[in-house]
Amino acid sequence: MTYVVLENCIKCKYMDCVEVCPVDCFYAGENMLVIHPDECIDCGVCEPECPADAIVADSDSRSSDAWLKLNADYARVWPNITHKGAPPADAAQWDGAPGKLAAFSSAPHSEDEAPGAPGSEPRTVPWRPR
Ligand code: SF4
Numbered sequence: 001m002t003y004v005v006l007e008n009c010i011k012c013k014y015m016d017c018v019e020v021c022p023v024d025c026f027y028a029g030e031n032m033l034v035i036h037p038d039e040c041i042d043c044g045v046c047e048p049e050c051p052a053d054a055i056v057a058d059s060d061s062r063s064s065d066a067w068l069k070l071n072a073d074y075a076r077v078w079p080n081i082t083h084k085g086a087p088p089a090d091a092a093q094w095d096g097a098p099g100k101l102a103a104f105s106s107a108p109h110s111e112d113e114a115p116g117a118p119g120s121e122p123r124t125v126p127w128r129p130r
Pocket residue numbers: 002003020021022023024025026035039040041042043044045046047
């Protein structure tokens with residue numbers, strides 16, 4: 001058993017979910033998040049946190065093998081995410097839009113995506129002698 005992130009996360013990417021996961025098993029792409037099915041402990045805490053209603057248990061009829069596979073595949077290549085950043089400015093416009101899978105990006109989350117994005121806090125630049 002695991003929970004699964006579905007299509008409506010695409011281009012919404014609110015990231016409220018990552019703040020509550022007790023085992024930090026969310027992974028971030030450019031425009032959606034996924035859950036690592038081998039790390040999820042099936043607690044269900046994230047499901048009601050998603051404003052886009054994009055998280056379900058894999059036993060839910062809205063889930064499917066294809067979405068479970070997408071979560072599993074990208075959880076292995078995208079970076080782990082544990083802190084909520086700034087959602088896309090047009091997230092609300094995309095909530096519930098049909099056919100969002102066509103907009104899915106396989107690119108990983110970029111730390112420089114937006115102010116407040118995870119990892120965008122000031123980073124220490126390694127000192128190098130000139
Ligand atoms: Fe994390 Fe629990 Fe959601 Fe699984 S069900 S992703 S463990 S918050």
